[in-house]
Amino acid sequence: MSHRLGTQLSFAIYGVAGRVARMHKPFLDPLGLTFPQYLVMLELYAGTPRYVGDLGTSLGMDTGTITPLLKRLEVSGMITRMRDPKDERCVLINLTPAAEAIKDEVWSIAGRIKSACKIDEAGMIALRDTLNDFARPAVE
Amino acid sequence: MSHRLGTQLSFAIYGVAGRVARMHKPFLDPLGLTFPQYLVMLELYAGTPRYVGDLGTSLGMDTGTITPLLKRLEVSGMITRMRDPKDERCVLINLTPAAEAIKDEVWSIAGRIKSACKIDEAGMIALRDTLNDFARPAVE
DNA sequence: TAATTATAAGTAGCGCGCAATCAAGAAGGT
């Protein structure tokens, strides 16, 4: 039977995620960012301040993943972390001037990657939508 | 302008990879396997013995990833690791009876996952092929 | 008000993923 197809799709998804992250590396290394950190920065460029939990939800990252990641971004001078005076449980994330300084370069990475993917605009849109719908509501 | 689309696609790929792995977890936990270990087992079920390097190449896993992974599979009794007498540099991987015993159940996971993904056969084939072509030749 | 419950982050431990480095065996040439 076709267990085959299911496993092939799992392989394909596993494989493409690694390739995409690796493809970003040469562009991110000079900025001192990892791929997940890059995704966090994109979220922050879209609007600050943001709560830690809000960021985690948007990116699908667990608290055990995003908290140390944010602490590293703080150490590297990209963000500040501050308790919300209104609710001392929450931590507000803001961008530093150093982060704003590389904003355009960070945004430009996507365009430079796109060229290397040999996929047209319509294909990208279709793929994005397919992936965003895929495996969405199930066990989780 | 449309850095947007590129970043959205990166997000989508990052997100779907995590969701797919998480979707497998409830099925893999009872077997004591992680998702990457599951992929390795599928490769091994397709034919043994296999060299470590061969497995790594097939799965796109680095030696620093697959060597400890295989040692854990050995500890959990799924595989054996043996130097090839013909070439002492190479390590041959074989399945144990314990691994053969769960072979059918491991294979069946893909089918059970497929039901939860609300995507038809044609969609799966198209998606698999699109992903396998995507980001393939570029930096790597 | 006091006690309970809920929520937001942080922390520890394990496994994956990658880069860089190392050691051992094999293959080739001299």
Add this chain to the structure above:
DNA sequence: ACCTTCTTGATTGCGCGCTACTTATAATTA
């Protein structure tokens, strides 16, 4: 036989991702 050179894995270190647990603050309820 000897000496390079290449190949195969192993190792180390760091960051991500998850689970489970803990702490601190808020909200709720008795």
